[in-house]
Amino acid sequence: MRDGGPEGTFVLTSEPQHLARLRDWLRGELTRLKVENQEQFGLQVAVGEICSNSIRHAYAGLGGKPIHVSVWGNEDRLVIEVRDFGKKFDPEAYRPPDLEAVPEGGIGLHLVRQFVDELSYDVTQEQGTRWILVKHRRRE
Amino acid sequence: MEIQVTQTQGVTVVVPTGDLDMGAADQVRRVLTELIDKGQVKLVMDLGGVGYIDSSGLGTLVAAMKQARAAGGNLKLCALQDDVRSIFEMTRLIKVMSVHATRQEAVASWG
Numbered sequence: 307m308r309d310g311g312p313e314g315t316f317v318l319t320s321e322p323q324h325l326a327r328l329r330d331w332l333r334g335e336l337t338r339l340k341v342e343n344q345e346q347f348g349l350q351v352a353v354g355e356i357c358s359n360s361i362r363h364a365y366a367g368l369g370g371k372p373i374h375v376s377v378w379g380n381e382d383r384l385v386i387e388v389r390d391f392g393k394k395f396d397p398e399a400y401r402p403p404d405l406e407a408v409p410e411g412g413i414g415l416h417l418v419r420q421f422v423d424e425l426s427y428d429v430t431q432e433q434g435t436r437w438i439l440v441k442h443r444r445r446e
Numbered sequence: 447m448e449i450q451v452t453q454t455q456g457v458t459v460v461v462p463t464g465d466l467d468m469g470a471a472d473q474v475r476r477v478l479t480e481l482i483d484k485g486q487v488k489l490v491m492d493l494g495g496v497g498y499i500d501s502s503g504l505g506t507l508v509a510a511m512k513q514a515r516a517a518g519g520n521l522k523l524c525a526l527q528d529d530v531r532s533i534f535e536m537t538r539l540i541k542v543m544s545v546h547a548t549r550q551e552a553v554a555s556w557g
Contacts, residue, residue, distance in 0.1 A: 322467070
């Protein structure tokens with residue numbers, strides 16, 4: 307394993323029906339990287355939520371738009387990059403959910419943060435948002 | 447996603463099988479809304495066959511719960527798998543929604 311960049315990349319288009327195929331691919335990559343089953347579920351949720359946000363917000367629900375997901379890692383950390391090419395994430399417009407109010411939406415990023423140790427985004431590219439999810443790995 | 451709907455003891459039992467994600471949420475929403483609109487507001491959803499749920503799936507269940515409660519009923523859940531249960535705990539929905547261990551228990555809770 308290395309930490310220098312993606313070993314595997316999955317490209318899907320922005321139809322929600324493709325999220326299941328993404329999860330299948332991600333499960334295979336995480337197994338290859340020796341990630342435990344319990345952590346695999348959380349990372350599938352986290353990556354799924356970022357991709358759902360891309361479909362819903364970056365591409366406003368339009369199908370046929372590309373989303374790239376890459377995974378790499380080493381003994382210390384696992385890195386997952388999700389890249390879309392639509393409307394950039396606007397942190398000013400983001401409001402954390404009030405869970406006490408039992409919201410019907412807007413809890414995707416809250417869920418992502420439950421399953422990863424670091425979440426960052428980069429909107430400096432010409433188009434879209436590059437999300438980076440980092441999970442620290444426990445040493446045996 | 448496959449969704450079975452049955453009636454028992456005046457309670458409507460909805461049994462989805464598969465992943466309750468953004469791709470399936472609309473289908474589940476349509477089924478639940480149709481039942482509530484027809485007056486079937488005593489609902490139990492058996493999630494035993496659901497191994498994955500995301501925020502879209504959760505939002506669908508919350509919306510249906512609110513709709514059913516507004517109509518004098520409720521949407522009760524049962525048989526959550528451990529991973530799915532953890533999502534309900536992280537979002538605190540486990541405290542708000544009526545969650546039961548088994549389908550029998552959920553149906554019986556309607557009295």
